[in-house]
Amino acid sequence: MHKRSLRRLAVPAMLAAIAVGLAAPAQAGGAGPGQGQGGKAAAEIVTGTKLEGRTAALTFDDGPNPYDTPRLLEVLKENQVKAVFCLWGDFVKQNPExxxxxxxxxxxxCNHTMNHDNLAAWTPEAIREDLEATSALLHEVAPNVPIPYFRAPYGAWGQSPQVAADLGMQPLGWGFTIEDWETQDPDVLAERLETRLRANPGAVALLHDGPAMDRSGTVEAVARVIPELKAEGWRFHQPDRRG
Known part of the structure; x- marks a missing residue:
């Protein structure tokens, strides 16, 4: 296992927040284009692709990760699949390339905040400051690239959906996760990914490539499952956007 320099994922908080991420209520829409992030957005938390049938959206949280993200990018390229990367500002600073x-x-x-803090009790002003700083950092690294989504760490949304929408970022939830913070056994994760994709057509899938732990099992699960599903006609799309 590779040595990791930062291990700050709070697993109990993540487990407790899964229900929050899945069930957070819709809020009033925001129409502001923000600082060039993604155009109009609404404060409703989206969990699907808006398409029917054998479709899904792959999303990866907490990166970038110099150990596992490069291999993940290779797997996605080999399979001609595009994904959403919800990036943690601390690791963006460390891995701009x-x-x-x-x-x-x-x-x-996707903006995943600067320090992966729990936003549940934050004021709108504090949330906006963090999201703007994270987007500014992303634009410093990759100028003029749209940032159309925001995901709250741990699914602890608080007042962040409206703030994100006002900045032009659609709050991005998930339809299912494979709990890849519990294990990195590729056999277990591949079985979870395949079973839950089949059971939730059109859903946003939450996976992780961040360096808080070894993510090679997650990458291997993607490498095994995606070619099989694509051969069956599954398509991988962007998550829905509102506004």
């Missing part, structure tokens, strides 16, 4: 590789691969950026 990886962010540029994500963009060069045609993938979509």
């Amino acid at each position: 990886l962010v540029r590789q994500i963009v060069a691969g045609g993938h979509t950026l």
Whole structure:
């Protein structure tokens, strides 16, 4: 296992927040284009692709990760799949070239805050300051690249959906996760990914490529499952956007 320099994922908080991420209520829409992030957005938390049938959206949280993100990008390229990367500002600072590789691969950026803090009790002003700083950092690394989505760490949304929408970022939830913070056994994760994709057509899938732990099992699960599903006619699309 690779040595990791930062291990700050709070697993109990993540487990407790899954229900929050899935069930957070819709809020009033925001129409502001923000600082060039993604155009008009609404404060409703989206969890699907808006398309019917054998479709899904792959999203990866907490990167970029110099150990596993490069291999993940190779797997996605090999399978001609585009994904959404929800990036953590601390790791963007450490790995700016990886962010540029994500963009060069045609993938979509998502603001995942600067320090991966729980926003549940934050004021709108504090949330806006953090989201703007994170987007500014992303634009410093990858100028003029749209940032059409925002995902709250731990699914602890608080007042962040409206703030994100006002900045032009659609709040991005998920339809299912594979709990890849519990294990990195590729057999277990591949089974979870395949089973839950089949059971939730059109859903946003939450996976992780961040360096808080080894993510090679997640990457291997993607490498096994995606070719099989694509051969069956599954398509991988962007998550829905409102506004």
